[in-house]
Structures are given as C-alpha cells and as structure tokens.
Amino acid sequence: MSAVTLNNFSKSYGKMSVLSGIDLTINSGEFIALVGPSGCGKSTLLRMIAGLEEITGGNIEIGDRTVTDLAPKDRNIAMVFQSYALYPHLSVRSNMGFSLKLRKVATEKITSAINSASTMLGLDQLLERLPKALSGGQRQRVAMGRAIVRRPDVFLFDEPLSNLDAKLRVQMRSEIKSLHQDIKTTSIYVTHDQIEAMTMADRIVVMNKGNIEQAGAPLDIYDRPESKFVAGFIGSPAMNFFTAEYKPNGSDGFININDECTIPLPKLRTLQQGTVECGIRPEHLSLSKEKKTGHSIKVTVDVVEPTGLATIVYLSFGDQKICFYTSDRPDIGPGDTVYLQLSENKLHLFDVNTGKRLN
Amino acid sequence: MTAYTINRRLWSTGRYLALSLYVLFALFPLFWLFRVSISPTKLLYTEGTSLWPSMVTIENYLIVLQDTSFPTYFLNSVTVSLGTALCTTLIASAAGYAFSRFKFKGKAIIAFLLLLTQMFPLVMVIAPIYRLMQPLGLTDSLTGLIVVYTAFNTPFATFLMQSFFDAVPKDLEDAAMIDGCTRFQALIRIVLPLTLPGMMATLGFIFTAAWSELLFALMLINSESQVTFPVGLLNFISKFSVDWGQMMAAGFLALIPACIFFALIQKYLVTGMTAGAVKG
Amino acid sequence: MSSSASTSGPVISSGLTPPPTTHRKRSFKRLAEPYFYLSPALMLLALVMILPLVVGLSYAYQNIELLNPFDRGWVGFKHFIALESDRVFWLALKNTFVWTFGSLGLQFIFGLGLALLLNQAFYGRKLIQALVLLPWAVPTFLSGLNWAWLFNPVISPIPHWLAALGILNEPYNILADPELAIIGPIVANVWFGIPFFAITLMAGLQSIPKDLYEAAVIDGATLWQQFTRITLPLLAPIIAITLLLRTVWIANFADLIVVMTNGGPANSSQTIASYIFSTAYKKLDFGYASAVATVLLLLLIIYAALLFGMRKKLLENSGN
Numbered sequence: 001m002s003a004v005t006l007n008n009f010s011k012s013y014g015k016m017s018v019l020s021g022i023d024l025t026i027n028s029g030e031f032i033a034l035v036g037p038s039g040c041g042k043s044t045l046l047r048m049i050a051g052l053e054e055i056t057g058g059n060i061e062i063g064d065r066t067v068t069d070l071a072p073k074d075r076n077i078a079m080v081f082q083s084y085a086l087y088p089h090l091s092v093r094s095n096m097g098f099s100l101k102l103r104k105v106a107t108e109k110i111t112s113a114i115n116s117a118s119t120m121l122g123l124d125q126l127l128e129r130l131p132k133a134l135s136g137g138q139r140q141r142v143a144m145g146r147a148i149v150r151r152p153d154v155f156l157f158d159e160p161l162s163n164l165d166a167k168l169r170v171q172m173r174s175e176i177k178s179l180h181q182d183i184k185t186t187s188i189y190v191t192h193d194q195i196e197a198m199t200m201a202d203r204i205v206v207m208n209k210g211n212i213e214q215a216g217a218p219l220d221i222y223d224r225p226e227s228k229f230v231a232g233f234i235g236s237p238a239m240n241f242f243t244a245e246y247k248p249n250g251s252d253g254f255i256n257i258n259d260e261c262t263i264p265l266p267k268l269r270t271l272q273q274g275t276v277e278c279g280i281r282p283e284h285l286s287l288s289k290e291k292k293t294g295h296s297i298k299v300t301v302d303v304v305e306p307t308g309l310a311t312i313v314y315l316s317f318g319d320q321k322i323c324f325y326t327s328d329r330p331d332i333g334p335g336d337t338v339y340l341q342l343s344e345n346k347l348h349l350f351d352v353n354t355g356k357r358l359n
Numbered sequence: 360m361t362a363y364t365i366n367r368r369l370w371s372t373g374r375y376l377a378l379s380l381y382v383l384f385a386l387f388p389l390f391w392l393f394r395v396s397i398s399p400t401k402l403l404y405t406e407g408t409s410l411w412p413s414m415v416t417i418e419n420y421l422i423v424l425q426d427t428s429f430p431t432y433f434l435n436s437v438t439v440s441l442g443t444a445l446c447t448t449l450i451a452s453a454a455g456y457a458f459s460r461f462k463f464k465g466k467a468i469i470a471f472l473l474l475l476t477q478m479f480p481l482v483m484v485i486a487p488i489y490r491l492m493q494p495l496g497l498t499d500s501l502t503g504l505i506v507v508y509t510a511f512n513t514p515f516a517t518f519l520m521q522s523f524f525d526a527v528p529k530d531l532e533d534a535a536m537i538d539g540c541t542r543f544q545a546l547i548r549i550v551l552p553l554t555l556p557g558m559m560a561t562l563g564f565i566f567t568a569a570w571s572e573l574l575f576a577l578m579l580i581n582s583e584s585q586v587t588f589p590v591g592l593l594n595f596i597s598k599f600s601v602d603w604g605q606m607m608a609a610g611f612l613a614l615i616p617a618c619i620f621f622a623l624i625q626k627y628l629v630t631g632m633t634a635g636a637v638k639g
Numbered sequence: 640m641s642s643s644a645s646t647s648g649p650v651i652s653s654g655l656t657p658p659p660t661t662h663r664k665r666s667f668k669r670l671a672e673p674y675f676y677l678s679p680a681l682m683l684l685a686l687v688m689i690l691p692l693v694v695g696l697s698y699a700y701q702n703i704e705l706l707n708p709f710d711r712g713w714v715g716f717k718h719f720i721a722l723e724s725d726r727v728f729w730l731a732l733k734n735t736f737v738w739t740f741g742s743l744g745l746q747f748i749f750g751l752g753l754a755l756l757l758n759q760a761f762y763g764r765k766l767i768q769a770l771v772l773l774p775w776a777v778p779t780f781l782s783g784l785n786w787a788w789l790f791n792p793v794i795s796p797i798p799h800w801l802a803a804l805g806i807l808n809e810p811y812n813i814l815a816d817p818e819l820a821i822i823g824p825i826v827a828n829v830w831f832g833i834p835f836f837a838i839t840l841m842a843g844l845q846s847i848p849k850d851l852y853e854a855a856v857i858d859g860a861t862l863w864q865q866f867t868r869i870t871l872p873l874l875a876p877i878i879a880i881t882l883l884l885r886t887v888w889i890a891n892f893a894d895l896i897v898v899m900t901n902g903g904p905a906n907s908s909q910t911i912a913s914y915i916f917s918t919a920y921k922k923l924d925f926g927y928a929s930a931v932a933t934v935l936l937l938l939l940i941i942y943a944a945l946l947f948g949m950r951k952k953l954l955e956n957s958g959n
Contacts, residue, residue, distance in 0.1 A: 052533050054669065072536040079537045085530035089552045099538035146538075371761075378756055378767055381749075381833075385771045388785045388830065395794055408796035454680035461673035469677065476688050478884075478939065480891040482915040483932035486698060486925035487691035510687030513680050542672070571778035573894050578920055589780040593898065596784070603794050606784075613781050621776030625769070 002063030002153040002186055003028045004049065010057040011044055018044050019210045021058065031180050031187045033201035035194055037233070041210040046156055046190045051075050062153050073102075078147035079156040082163060084139045086131040086146075092118075093127040096145045117145045120179070137168045144176070148183065157189040161196065173199060194234050198222065206230045228355035231279050231348055237312060239279045242320040243352065246276045255349070258318055261295045263344050268358045270351075276358060277350040282312070282325035284346035287332070288339050296339040301332050315340065389614070396420070396607040403603060419608035428583065429609050432591035436570060437616070439501050439587055443508040443569040444562045447516045450509065452558060455520025456546065460532070473514040481511065485578050492579070499581045507579070508569045515568075516561050523557025524550065560627035563620040570617055588613050698929035705923035718930030728931065731902075731909040734821055735935075738910050739890045741821075742828040747882065749829065750836020755870075757837065758844045775834035783898030786827035790814050814900050817907035824895040824908065831895075836881065843877040844870070883946055887939055911935045 009022040019041045026032050034042040047053035049060060051072035059068040067075045078099075086095050093114055094101075100110045118124050121141045131139055140160065147155055160176075161169045177200050180187055191197055197204050198218045205215040206229075214226045225231035231239045244255040246268065254264045255276065288296070299315040299322065306329065313324040313332070322340065332338060349358040395403070396419055398412040406412050423429050457463075458470065488507060489498060497503030527550050535545035551558075573589040580586055586594070592609055702714050722728050757768055774782065791812050792798035798810035813819040847870065855865050893912035896902060902909035902917055909917075911931060919928035 047533075050533070050537055052536065071541065072533075073539040073541065075537075077537060079534065081530045081534060083528055083530045085528065085534035087531060087535075087549055098535070102539035102544075146534075150538075374756055374759075374761065377752070378771075381753055381756070381771045382767060384830065385774050385833075388782075388789055389773070389777070391789060391795060392785055395788070403794060408799050410796075450679045450683060453676040457673040457676035461676075463670070463673040466673075469681070473684075476684060478887050478943070479692065480912055480915070480932060480935050480939070482891065482893055482912050482919070483695050483929070483936060484688065484691035485916065486703075486919045486928050487694040488687070489919075490703075490925065491691060491694065506683075507687060510683045513683060517680060567776060567778070571780060571894075573780040574897065574916055574920075589778065592784065593780065603788070607788070610781055610784055613778060617776050617778050617781075618773075621773070 003061075004154055004186060004188070005061040006049070006058065007060070008058035009045070009048065009055065009060060011041070011048060011053065012056050017210060019048075022212060024205065024212065024215070026186060026188060028186055029184045031177075031189065031200060031202045033189045033191060033197035033204050034207060035191055035197040035204060035233070036207035036213075038192060040207040042190045042192075042207050043158060045207070046079075046158055046188060049154075049188065050077055050079055050156055075154075076150075076152050077154045077156055078150045078152040079158065080143045080147050080160045082159040084131075084143040084160075084163075086139055086142055088131055091128050091130055092123060092134070092142050092145075095131065095142055096149050098146070099150050113149045113151075114145075117148045120148070120182075121145050136164050137172065140164060140168075140172060144179070148179075151185075153186065155185050155187040157187065157191075159191055160189075161191075162193070169196075176200065195236065198234070204234075206233060208233075224357075225279075225348065226357050228277055228279065228350040231350070235281060237282050237323050237325055239281050239348070240285075240322045241277055241279050242322070243275055244278045245274070246271060246349070247273050255347075257297060258320075261297045261342075263295045263342065263347065265344070265347070265349075265359065268349065271358055275352050277352050277355070279348040279350060280342055280346060282323045284343045285322070285324045286341045286343075287313070287324060287326070287330060288341065289332075291339045292341060295344070296341050299338060299340045301334055301336045301338060303334060304330075304332065392607050392611055392614075395603055396611050398604060400602070400604050419604035420612070423605050423608045423612065427595070427605070427609070428586070429588070429591060429595075429612070431584065432586050432588045433612065435501060435585060436588035439504050439508065439576075440566045440569040440616070442501070442505040443512065444566040446505060446509040447512045447565045448520075448558055448561045451513050451516030451520045451561065452554075454513070454517040455522075456524050456550070458517065458521040459524035460529070473517060476514050482574065485575065488575070489578055498579050499585055501585055503579055504576060504587070507575055508572060512565045512568055516565055519561050519564065520554070520557065523554045523561075526557075527553045557627070560624045563624035563627075567617055567620050567624075570613075570620075695929050696933060698925050699933045701926050703925040703929075705925070714926070718927050719934075721927070722930060722934065727906045727909060727914065728911075730906060731911050731914040734908060735890060735910040735912070737821055738825060738828075738896070739886060741825045742832065742889050743882065743886055745825070745829045746832035746836050746885070747878075749833045751840055753833060753837040754840035754844055755866075758841055772834040772838065774830050775838075777831065779831065779894045780898050782827050782831045783824070783895045786823060786830065787814060787899045790823050814908075815904055817904050820900050820904060820908040824899050827895050827899060828889065828892070832885075832889075835885075839877065839881050840874065843874045847873045879950075883943075886942070890935070890939065911938075 004024075004026040006022050006024045009019060009024075010017070011019040022045060034045060036042045044053055048055050051067070051070060055068055059066055061067065062075060062077070087098065090098065096114045096117060097110045100113060105113075114127070115124075118127060121144060123138070123141055123145055126134060126138060126142075131142065134142065140163075143160065157176075161172055164172060173196060180200075189197075189200060201218060203215060204218050204221050206213045206221065208229050214221060214230045221230060221234055225234065225239075228241065232241065242257065244257045246253060246255045246265075248267065249264070251267065252264055253267050253273075254262050255278065256262050257278070291298070297317055299317045301313060302316055302321075303314040305312040305314075310325060310327045311329055313326070313330065315322045315324055315338075317340075324340070347359070350356065351358055394411065397415050397417065398406070399414050399416045399418065402412050402414060458466070492498050492503050492507075495503075497506060531549050531553070532542070532545045535549045536542060540548060571589065572587075573593070576587045576590045577593070580590060592606070592613065595606060595609065699718055700713055700715060702710050702712055702717075704710065753771060757764065757771075777785070789795045789797050791814075792810040798807060798812065801807045802810040807813070814823045851869050851873075852865055855869055860868065890910075891912050893910065893916050896908060896910055896913040897916055900908040902913050906914075912935065915928050915931050915935065918924050918931060
C-alpha cells in the first residue's frame with residue numbers, strides 16, 4: 001500500500017493546456033473518485049498517473065518513489081479499463097496471470113494467486129473460457145481479477161462500470177466497494193457518474209476544465225459545495241439555482257427573491273450588497289397550498305413526475321424554474337398555484353461572476 | 360393479386376435475370392478458357408464454336424507440364440510472389456503499426472507521399488529502374504523482381520495493415536504495458552496475434568498482385584531460367600505459332616494460385632479495396 | 640484537506656518544490672520510435688520509387704538509347720520538341736482519353752448496377768456474389784490473353800455471335816481492325832474492373848442507415864425516388880473518390896493493351912502508358928520514353944488539380 005502524490009502535475013498538447021498544475025495527495029489505502037463532466041481532464045490525469053500519457057510538467061510519487069520518468073510497467077500499478085481490455089486471444093486464466101508471467105513469477109505462485117482472486121470474484125467456473133464467451137458483468141470481474149492478482153501499489157479505474165446495464169452497475173458498485181474494504185489498496189476511480197463517486201469513495205475530487213474544483217469527503221462536498229459548478233454537478237436531481245438581491249441589514253443581511261420573499265441571513269464575508277446566485281437542493285424545499293406566514297414564494301406547477309419511491313415536481317415563478325423533490329405524494333397537478341418554502345439554513349449563495357461560494 | 364404484389368414479383372424476376380447476365384459475363388471467358396484447354400487439337404477447328412467438344416482430353420495439360428518450361432515458370436512465379444508477399448507484409452506491418460499507433464512529425468506528409476506513389480505511372484520508372492539495377496546485378500534475377508514488387512506494393516499494404524491495427528483497441532496495449540510489457544513486447548504478445556488474420560489477408564492481396572505483374576518482369580528478365588509465368592505465357596504465344604489447347608491449359612494453370620488466394624481473402628475484400636482504392 | 644485546488648492561491652502540498660525533471664531521455668525514445676518502424680518502408684520507397692522517378696525525369700532531357708550507346712548526353716528539350724511532330728504520340732493521347740473514360744464509365748455503371756442488385760437479401764446471394772467477383776482475382780495478363788483469344792474467330796464463338804446479331808458484317812477479329820482494336824482492351828478492362836466498383840459501392844451502400852429507406856417508404860417515395868434522393872446523395876462522396884483514383888489508375892494501366900494488341904495494329908490502340916512501355920522495352924530508347932512519361936505525369940497532375948479545384952468550388956457554393 002502506498003500513498004500517491006502529484007506535484008504541479010500538468011499536461012498540454014502544444015499550446016492547448018489540458019491539465020494545469022494539479023496538486024493532490026492520495027493517502028495510503030484511500031479510495032478516491034475523480035469526477036467531472038467529459039473533457040474535464042480526469043481520464044487524462046489517470047492515464048498520466050499510469051504512465052500511458054506523457055507528463056508535460058510536474059512530478060508524481062508513488063510510495064516513496066518518484067515515478068515521473070518510469071514506464072507504466074515499472075510503476076507497480078494496475079488498471080481496470082472502461083472497455084475491460086481483456087486480451088481476446090487469451091483465456092480468463094491467462095489474462096489474469098499475464099502480468100505475473102511477464103515478471104517470471106513461479107508457476108505455482110501464479111496459479112495460487114489466480115485461484116484466490118477467482119474465488120474472491122466468483123470466477124472459478126470460467127477460468128478456461130475466452131473473453132468473448134463471457135457476459136458483460138463477467139468480463140468486468142475478470143478485469144478486476146487481473147488487477148488484483150498483481151497486488152499492485154495502486155488500483156486505477158477508468159469508468160469501469162459505464163458499459164454495464166443499470167442493474168448490474170449498482171451491483172458491481174457495491175462489490176468493488178466491499179473488495180476495497182477487504183484488500184485496502186489505494187484506489188483512484190474515474191467516473192462521470194456522481195452517484196458512483198458519492199457511494200464508493202472515501203474522498204471525491206471534482207474536476208472541471210483541467211482544474212480541481214473541490215476535493216473532500218462525499219457528504220462534505222454535498223453539503224458544502226465550494227462553487228456553483230460543484231453544487232450543480234453533485235446531486236441528482238440537481239440543485240436549483242435562481243438569482244436574488246442581497247442587502248445588508250445592520251449586523252446581518254437578507255436576500256430578496258422576486259420582490260415577494262425575504263430571507264434573513266448572516267452577513268456575507270466578501271459581498272456588501274448586490275445580485276447573488278442562490279442554490280437550494282430539491283429536497284430542502286417544501287410546498288403548501290396556502291400562503292404560510294414567513295417567506296414563501298408563489299409558484300405554478302408545470303410537471304409532476306411520480307417515481308413511486310418519491311415525487312419530483314417541476315415548478316416555475318417568473319422566468320425561473322425550480323425542481324422539488326419529496327418522498328410524499330402531494331395532491332397537485334399541472335397548472336396549480338402553490339406556495340414554496342425554503343429552508344433558510346440550507347441555502348447556498350454563490351458569486352454571480354466567479355461562481356465561488358459566498359456564505 | 361394486387362398491383363403491388365405483381366410489381367414485386369416483376370422486380371424479383373428482373374433481379375434474377377439481371378444477375379444471370381452478370382454471372383454469364385463474368386464466367387463465360389473462364390469457361391471458354393477451360394473448354395478449349397480440354398479440347399483435342401484435331402477437333403478445335405471443326406467444332407470451334409460449339410459450347411462443348413464431342414471429345415474431352417487432358418493431353419494439353421500433360422504436354423504443358425512435361426514438355427515445356429512452364430513448370431519452371433510456375434516455380435519462379437511462386438518464388439517471386441511468395442517472397443514479395445512475405446517481405447511486403449513484414450515491412451508494411453511495421454509501417455502500418457507506426458501509422459496506427461503514433462502521432463509524429465511529418466505523418467500527414469508521409470501518408471500523402473505513400474498515396475502519391477500509387478498515383479504516378481509505374482511505367483515511368485521502368486527505364487530508370489532497369490539502369491539503376493543493372494550495375495547491382497539485380498536485373499535478370501528473381502531477387503531484383505522481389506525488391507521492385509515489394510516497393511510497389513508497400514504503400515497499399517501499409518494502408519491495409521494500418522486498418523487492421525486500427526481495429527485492435529488501444530486499451531489492450533495500454534493494459535499490456537501496465538501489466539509489465541514494454542511497447543514492443545505489447546506489440547509482439549498482444550497486438551500481433553490479433554492482427555494475424557489481417558496479415559494473412561495482406562499476404563493474399565500482395566501474392567495475387569505479384570502473381571499478375573507482367574511489364575517489369577518483361578523488362579528486367581532475360582534468361583529463360585528466370586522467366587515468370589506471365590512472361591512465359593506471353594513468350595509462348597509469340598514464339599510458337601498457335602497451339603491453342605496448350606496455351607489455354609497453361610493459362611488455366613495460372614488461375615489456380617490466384618483462385619486459392621482469392622478464397623483466402625474473400626472475407627477481407629471490402630477492407631482491402633477501401634484501404635487501397637487505388638489498387639487493382 | 641490533503642489537496643488544494645490549484646487555482647486557489649499558494650499551494651500547500653508536500654512542501655517541496657518538485658525538482659526540474661528532465662524527460663529528455665524518454666521523450667527521445669518516444670519521438671524516434673515511429674520512425675524506427677517506418678524506416679524500412681521509407682528507405683525502400685526512396686530507393687526503388689522516388690530515386691528512379693527523379694532519375695527518370697532527368698532522362699527526359701538526355702539521349703539514352705541502349706542500342707546506340709555512343710550517342711549519349713544532355714539534349715535539352717529535344718525529345719519534347721520531337722513529341723510535337725510524333726503522330727503516334729498524339730494518337731496515343733487521344734486513345735488514352737477513350738480508353739480511360741470508356742473503361743471507367745462502363746465499369747462504374749455496371750459496377751453500381753451490380754452493387755444495387757447484390758445489396759438486397761435473396762436466395763443464393765453468397766454464391767452469386769463469389770461468382771461475379773471472380774474476374775477480379777484473375778491475373779491481369781491472363782484476363783488480357785483470355786479476351787484476346789475470345790475475339791479470335793478461329794477458336795471463339797463471340798465474333799460469330801456478333802456477326803449473327805449484325806454488329807459485325809462478318810466474323811473477324813476486331814483486335815486486327817485499326818478502327819475497333821481499342822474496344823478489345825476496354826471490354827477486358829470492364830470485365831476485370833466491375834467487381835472492384837461493385838465491392839467498393841456495396842460497402843458504401845451498407846453504410847447507409849436502413850431506417851432512412853423505411854422513413855422514405857412511409858413518406859410514400861417510389862423506388863426511383865429512394866435511389867435519386869437517398870442512395871445517390873449519400874453515396875456521392877465514395878463515388879467521387881473512387882472515380883478520381885480509378886481514373887488515374889486506368890490511365891496508367893498498360894498491361895491489357897500490351898498483352899492484347901501491343902498497341903497495334905499500326906499503333907491504332909496505343910495509349911500513352913503502353914507507348915512509354917514499348918518505347919522503353921522494344922526500342923530501348925529510355926530518353927524519349929521518359930519524355931512521354933513526363934507528359935503523362937503532367938497530365939495527371941493537371942487532372943488532379945482541376946478536380947480539387949472543382950471540389951473546392953462546389954464546397955464553397957454549397958456553403959460548407
């Protein structure tokens with residue numbers, strides 16, 4: 001087990017910068033998820049850690065070794081690919097034993113390593129098959145097995161579940177998590193699926209446009225996003241955003257939404273007064289048919305989506321749209337006029353220009 | 360029956376009719392080659408235009424195989440074609456791999472140059488090649504032919520091999536390199552086994568191309584012992600007045616290796632022709 | 640927090656400034672590797688194609704007759720001036736157009752027809768496909784010989800059939816007729832070239848999504864409308880590139896003519912490509928052959944330039 005440290009890690013193609021100065025330490029045994037929209041550089045970052053992609057600047061340490069200039073084979077890492085990348089002409093057994101064979105490990109040791117990994121993953125019956133004779137989930141397991149057999153310093157996962165169907169994905173998600181709890185190898189997991197990141201990782205790194213937007217424990221990120229980007233990216237259904245006017249009021253302040261609702265707030269650190277971007281998660285709202293005292297907003301119901309487990313309601317006021325999430329089954333329909341209440345301590349305020357958190 | 364179903368029947372009949380015409384056009388020449396090759400010489404003129412002779416013989420084939428130099432020509436052609444196919448596939452595999460897997464300076468220019476070599480008239484270099492190869496002792500030698508044919512076929516084979524390498528996912532190589540291979544080991548252990556069928560197809564394409572080549576063989580080969588099959592057949596016609604049966608028997612024999620390789624590459628015809636839209 | 644966003648001010652990480660690592664050694668290997676794989680091919684091409692090409696171009700300005708080894712040397716534009724009064728050259732130029740566009744047009748039309756016929760599922764399709772594509776596998780010299788024999792009334796029924804149909808007034812060998820001789824190699828070329836077009840166009844047809852036709856049928860399009868409104872426009876790019884490349888290829892293709900007519904009778908079926916070959920091979924006059932080859936090369940370059948110009952114009956007009 002080893003920690004991974006990236007110092008000022010950067011990548012550019014000619015003048016186009018893909019990753020600019022990433023600094024990140026991944027603790028020994030930690031499961032870290034890199035999330036972000038496609039093109040944010042997360043896969044490039046992973047491939048640079050693997051040594052598959054040339055490093056333009058900075059360096060990387062795995063354990064106490066600087067591996068910046070080492071070939072992938074000398075970094076003692078294992079990687080699970082989105083496409084699984086199983087060698088089509090080799091049996092499951094040979095696929096899993098390939099790396100050990102290259103390292104000239106004794107045959108008995110290889111066999112026992114394969115056997116223990118295949119038992120762990122439930123592949124015992126499939127060892128002599130070729131990859132083409134396996135189902136998607138089985139291939140995924142073989143790819144995992146190939147990584148485990150190595151006993152590497154670090155596991156790298158490149159969107160390993162995105163080729164599976166929804167049901168299998170949920171299952172494999174928990175399998176990978178429990179596997180990590182068993183063997184505790186440092187893992188770096190790239191995904192664009194924020195639910196995967198939330199459910200599996202010890203720590204999430206949210207990336208955008210080649211930069212780290214925020215890194216932290218899943219619930220910290222969910223509860224206290226440092227920027228509008230992170231707030232909007234993490235969480236499904238996504239956080240609602242609308243603009244409001246912030247004004248100071250003595251030692252405190254308040255925001256004014258649509259001239260009909262004022263919500264008192266503690267004073268902001270960096271802003272005296274002006275327009276702010278408000279964010280609130282769909283589950284931190286509540287609806288009522290009558291106007292309640294305090295701060296409610298009059299809204300119109302656009303669409304009601306019952307999912308069984310919960311109900312998602314799309315509302316609008318003025319030209320702003322709002323999504324509301326409840327585990328109840330409210331008795332409303334399209335066109336109805338209702339009143340919306342916001343939990344004021346769940347309100348996130350962001351700078352309209354920089355998107356940085358204000359409160 | 361509605362007009363719609365009548366219409367459909369007409370179309371279907373029409374299609375079979377049209378296809379039969381195509382098949383007839385494609386096969387009649389080959390059929391006639393065979394028909395004359397098995398006709399006894401004495402019947403050739405009396406039954407010249409009947410579709411099947413009243414008597415059949417393999418005498419023409421026996422004469423060709425026993426009393427002429429065609430077996431030597433045949434062997435020479437096999438040597439040249441196999442040699443060319445092997446050399447070309449080897450060289451083109453390396454180049455195709457570079458094109459498929461690397462970004463490098465001058466890639467577009469080199470690809471364009473390769474394409475260009477397919478466009479310029481090969482007859483143009485026939486004289487200079489003769490003059491350049493003579494002092495090297497490569498005229499009048501099968502080795503010389505192999506060198507020339509290999510060069511001519513390398514661009515096409517490179518594009519072909521590139522398309523086969525492109526079909527092998529890059530992830531596999533990455534996985535192999537993480538598993539402990541150098542890039543070269545990954546090529547040998549993972550990529551090559553997967554491109555083997557493609558290499559066989561390339562071998563087949565180049566073999567047929569080399570087997571058909573006539574003009575350079577005519578120009579570069581003088582001595583009887585080095586003559587390839589196409590040249591031999593052509594000489595046969597100009598030297599010996601007209602022994603139709605024997606000529607066509609020899610011609611039919613020349614078809615055999617071509618057909619074997621045609622069968623070999625059937626599956627890859629589309630890949631081959633689209634990769635080298637410039638090549639016959 | 641053990642990480643910090645790089646944009647948010649000074650970085651606190653390992654506390655060390657990373658040493659300036661040199662990636663030179665590995666970078667050099669990475670840069671050199673592709674050329675290592677390419678070098679055999681490039682060297683071979685340079686020596687056996689590019690060098691002879693350059694040397695060949697220089698021959699056009701020299702006297703190099705193997706049969707006349709004492710009369711050597713630079714002669715400037717003598718060969719090119721001689722071309723102007725060379726009747727055979729001008730005839731060959733005319734024949735090159737007939738040969739190229741005659742073969743190309745027929746190959747394309749019949750090839751497209753075959754591709755359309757084969758592009759639907761029907762009983763026995765695989766077998767028929769293998770049979771109609773067979774001519775492509777026949778070595779070119781054999782195609783030439785085979786057709787030369789087929790035009791011979793002594794051993795082939797074809798001239799007799801043509802006479803019976805009234806196309807020929809008596810069964811004779813058209814390859815011996817200066818007026819008609821060029822038709823022989825064209826027929827052989829079409830026979831040999833249809834499979835190529837059929838396969839290339841079939842690949843194109845298969846890349847057209849089936850649901851486009853289903854949508855068109857539901858919209859009430861007839862078969863002809865489907866062909867002109869969907870098939871042709873979507874096939875146009877592959878048709879264009881195939882035609883361009885094939886034109887050049889056929890113009891350079893001398894084998895069939897050399898085998899079937901040897902340019903005769905009396906040079907009546909000579910094309911530029913076959914003329915180059917016979918000048919080099921029979922007269923061993925390499926200087927003059929190279930001058931003719933230079934002209935052919937120039938013509939092909941002009942042709943390609945014209946086509947690219949037209950393509951650019953078309954693209955500009957269509958607003959792309």
